[in-house]
Amino acid sequence: MQADEVIWQVINHHHCSFKAASKLPGSKTSNFCRNEYNVTGLCNRSSCPLANSLYATIREEEGKCFLCIKTPERSHMPKKWWERIELSSNYGEALKQIDQHLKYWPKFLVHKNKQRLTKITQYLLRMRRLETKVRPKLVTMPARKEKQLRRKEAKAEVAAKLEKSIEAELIARLQKGTYNDIYNFPTKVFQDNLVDAEAQEEGMEEELDYDEDDMIEEFVERSYDSEEDSEEDYSDDAESGDTDEEQPEEGGGVDTEDVKGKRGARDGPGSYRKKRGRIAVEYEMETAADQSMQ
Secondary structure (H helix, E strand, C coil): CCCHHHHHHHHHHCCCCCEEEEECCCCCEEEEECCCCCCCCECCCCCCCCCCCCEEEEEEECCEEEEEEECHHHCCCHHHCEEEEECCCCHHHHHHHHHHHCCCCCHHHHHHHHHHHHHHHHHHHHHHHHHHCCCCCCCCCCHHHHHHHHHHHHHHHHHHHHHHHHHHHHHHHHHHCCCCCCCCCCHHHHHHHHHHHHHHHHHHHHHHHHHHHHHHHHHHHHHHHHHHHHHHHHHHHHHHHHHHHHCCCCCCECCHHHHHHHHHHHCCCCCCCCCCCCCCCCECCCCHHHHHHC
C-alpha cells in the first residue's frame, strides 16, 4: 500500500521536479506546483497529487471538463491512476455530478473541485464571447529579423540600380553599333528595347507633324493679314488720287486720268483684280518764283 506520509516527507524536504519556488517583494517564499493534476496549484500536503492516494481534480480539454479521480485501489498501476468522467456543459448539472461522485470524500477536495469548475466555466464563456468579436491579430516581429530584412532590401535596391545602369550602357552601345555581332543576347530584353525605340520614333514623328501644322496655320494667318493690309493701302491710294485730280496742275507731272482709265479698263464687270503692291504717284508744283526765273 502507498505510504502518503513517507512520499510527502521526501518531496517536501528533498527534491521534487514539479516544485517551483517564487519570492515576491515584501512576502514570504511560496512554493507552487507545476503538476497538471494539482487542484489548487500550490505545493502543500493537502494539495499534492503524488502524496495523496485519494485525490480528485477537474481538467479542461478542447472546451470540455473532466472529473479526474484517483483511488488507492489503482495505486499499484500508475498507467490507470486517473479515472476520467466527462461533466455536463451545463454548470448546474456539472455541480450535481461532482456531489454525486465525491459524496463521501473530504470536504476540502469537494470545495476545491467546485471552485476549479467555476473558474474553468467562466474563462470558457469569455473565450466564446471573444471569438464572436472581430479583433486585430497581434503578430510579434523579432528585431533581429527586421534588421536582416532591411539589409536585404538595401542590398537588393543597390543590385537593381547596378543592373539598370549596366543594361542602359549595353543598350547605348548596341544603338551606337559598338558590337557588330552579338551572341547570347537575352531575347526578351532585346524585344523590349526595340518596342521602346519604336515608341520614341512615333512620338518624335507626332511632334514634327504637330509643329508643321502650327507653321502652316501661322503662315495662313500672316498671309491673310497682309492681304487685308494691302486692300486698306489700295483704298487709301484711291482716295488720295481723287483729291489730286481736284488740284490744278501747272507743271509737268503724271496724268491721273490716264491712270484711272487704265484701272477702269482692267476693273470691268466680272473681272478679277489681282493683289499688288502700293502705287506711289509723284508730281511737281510750279510756283511764281519759278515762272519769273524762266
